[in-house]
Amino acid sequence: MRVTLLGWLATALGPALIASGVLLIATPGWGRGDEPQLRTTTKQLPTDGGLIPVVLPDPGIPGFTFPEAEHRILRWVRNNDQHSLSKHAWGLWTALNMPTDQCYEGQRLSVLETWVTPKDLQTLGNHAFSKSGRDPWPLTVLHQFSSLSGGGAVTGQTPDVLGFVKYDPTAAKHVLRYQLLSLANLTNLLQAGLTEIPPFPASALVLKIETFPWSTTRLVGGRYYALPAWPGPPDPPRDFPPDQSHWKQCIWVDIQENGPGTGTGRVDTVWNADGSSRTPETTYGLGRFIHFRRSATQAQLPNTVLRSPAPQGGTRAAAGDVVIVIGLHVTTKEIANWTWQTFWWTPDPDNPPPPSSTAIAACRPMQLQGAARHYAVAIGYSMVFPPGENSGGVYPSPQAQLRDSPSRVEPRRSNLGRSHVAESVYCYNPYIETFFTSAQLPASRPGTYLGRPVDNNVGVQTNCMSCHAQACFPIMLLPGGIFPLYTGDQNIDLYGPQFQGKLKVDFLWSINDDAS
Numbered sequence: 261m262r263v264t265l266l267g268w269l270a271t272a273l274g275p276a277l278i279a280s281g282v283l284l285i286a287t288p289g290w291g292r293g294d295e296p297q298l299r300t301t302t303k304q305l306p307t308d309g310g311l312i313p314v315v316l317p318d319p320g321i322p323g324f325t326f327p328e329a330e331h332r333i334l335r336w337v338r339n340n341d342q343h344s345l346s347k348h349a350w351g352l353w354t355a356l357n358m359p360t361d362q363c364y365e366g367q368r369l370s371v372l373e374t375w376v377t378p379k380d381l382q383t384l385g386n387h388a389f390s391k392s393g394r395d396p397w398p399l400t401v402l403h404q405f406s407s408l409s410g411g412g413a414v415t416g417q418t419p420d421v422l423g424f425v426k427y428d429p430t431a432a433k434h435v436l437r438y439q440l441l442s443l444a445n446l447t448n449l450l451q452a453g454l455t456e457i458p459p460f461p462a463s464a465l466v467l468k469i470e471t472f473p474w475s476t477t478r479l480v481g482g483r484y485y486a487l488p489a490w491p492g493p494p495d496p497p498r499d500f501p502p503d504q505s506h507w508k509q510c511i512w513v514d515i516q517e518n519g520p521g522t523g524t525g526r527v528d529t530v531w532n533a534d535g536s537s538r539t540p541e542t543t544y545g546l547g548r549f550i551h552f553r554r555s556a557t558q559a560q561l562p563n564t565v566l567r568s569p570a571p572q573g574g575t576r577a578a579a580g581d582v583v584i585v586i587g588l589h590v591t592t593k594e595i596a597n598w599t600w601q602t603f604w605w606t607p608d609p610d611n612p613p614p615p616s617s618t619a620i621a622a623c624r625p626m627q628l629q630g631a632a633r634h635y636a637v638a639i640g641y642s643m644v645f646p647p648g649e650n651s652g653g654v655y656p657s658p659q660a661q662l663r664d665s666p667s668r669v670e671p672r673r674s675n676l677g678r679s680h681v682a683e684s685v686y687c688y689n690p691y692i693e694t695f696f697t698s699a700q701l702p703a704s705r706p707g708t709y710l711g712r713p714v715d716n717n718v719g720v721q722t723n724c725m726s727c728h729a730q731a732c733f734p735i736m737l738l739p740g741g742i743f744p745l746y747t748g749d750q751n752i753d754l755y756g757p758q759f760q761g762k763l764k765v766d767f768l769w770s771i772n773d774d775a776s
């Protein structure tokens with residue numbers, strides 16, 4: 261019955277801890293007996309009778325495997341093999357966006373849209389794996405932003421972005437099996453002396469979608485929206501959020517054009533709010549965007565409150581509102597520190613600015629077609645290069661060894677005090693991370709970039725893996741709702757003093773944020 265948890269505890273912690281009371285935290289529901297059955301096909305019901313989360317399908321790209329062997333990915337990282345890394349990230353993206361036979365109110369769902377949110381798991385439990393009536397797009401203010409604006413208040417300081425977190429079925433199963441979204445359970449694990457939660461399986465994939473949801477009342481001429489267009493990182497680096505005063509350029513989305521529209525990859529550098537600077541070359545149809553429309557039912561849901569940058573506050577969603585996916589964070593547990601990649605819409609997908617590149621764009625497989633091909637990707641499979649000790653990448657980490665061969669676990673120690681001179685690896689989404697100021701990244705430390713000293717303390721100097729490595733439970737916020745462990749790019753010591761008395765949550769901030 262409880263073999264899974266105890267097996268993990270035994271290898272991870274030794275028998276002493278089990279003898280000293282960890283048995284008490286093994287509650288019913290952790291056993292393998294009630295494991296949900298996972299579906300392996302995208303062929304599903306064509307009706308609106310509820311959603312079933314499907315496992316990541318094989319996109320049929322030669323050379324792409326999921327989950328890929330950890331040692332292969334780590335070799336790409338060690339050799340700085342950007343070509344293989346890019347191809348892997350694009351393979352994931354292609355698979356995630358494959359269509360399923362499932363629909364929601366007349367709109368066909370992609371693979372990732374069938375997946376479950378932390379809230380779904382909390383309310384549905386194992387029923388989340390069978391057909392269940394769920395909102396495939398439960399938009400809400402993301403914790404990453406709400407914490408900065410004092411718990412979700414509309415401040416105008418944070419991006420006008422709504423989104424949601426989703427787990428693939430195998431990650432979701434792991435969350436349920438170990439009750440990782442139960443505050444009481446996390447507290448029990450911590451009090452029992454554990455330092456980390458059971459590591460996710462290699463097939464775990466977690467994502468965070470970011471959208472620009474526009475109310476129809478904010479259209480120019482009844483049909484056009486101005487979407488800020490990323491100009492590349494500022495020099496010198498500083499906070500650089502997606503708005504007119506910073507980016508100074510936009511493109512126009514025509515919500516009445518379902519095809520590609522007339523855009524040529526050009527951006528509007530004048531950006532008159534009344535649309536007078538719009539030209540056919542800077543106008544793009546919905547066919548170039550991953551998007552969906554709010555239905556009448558959805559507009560009634562409590563989580564569909566839209567925010568507006570205007571001081572008068574948010575507007576509510578209305579039926580027919582077009583919601584465009586501007587960014588999508590994807591992480592997989594194929595390596596101990598997870599693989600990190602982020603996708604964002606870009607007007608000229610063959611030539612995206614940094615942190616992506618023309619070379620990365622050239623690795624898009626031909627299987628990637630349609631709107632999803634109009635996105636750029638940035639990849640961060642290590643925190644710095646060459647990857648540092650205890651920060652994953654150089655050798656199978658203790659966590660991975662534990663998973664693959666429990667008898668050969670490396671001693672766990674801190675590398676604090678050892679100098680590690682390495683190049684910074686920046687990996688951020690222009691629409692999501694660029695607003696971070698140095699005050700909001702208090703755990704940052706200086707580093708090196710292109711051989712020069714850098715502060716690495718603003719959004720365009722962040723690395724997904726560095727900030728997520730800090731994820732632990734519980735967290736006491738600093739005054740102003742600042743997360744003390746948020747950091748720019750640096751080599752995080754996974755056994756450093758910041759984790760003293762904490763439970764590491766396997767790089768997933770959502771465990772800390774969403775447990776209740």
Ligand code: HEC
Pocket residue numbers: 401402403404405425426466467468589590591600601602687688689693701722723724725727728746747748767768769770771773
């Ligand atoms: C400065 C800190 C920070 C940085 C940098 C950061 N994140 Fe996050 N991320 C968070 C926090 C906090 C959450 C919690 C959930 C939310 O925002 O709703 C989160 C949530 C997520 C999730 C949902 C799953 C989870 O439990 O964490 C994914 C996937 C994710 N981020 C990927 C990325 C990727 C990819 C990048 C880099 C392009 C990145 N993050 C950069 C702090 C960060």
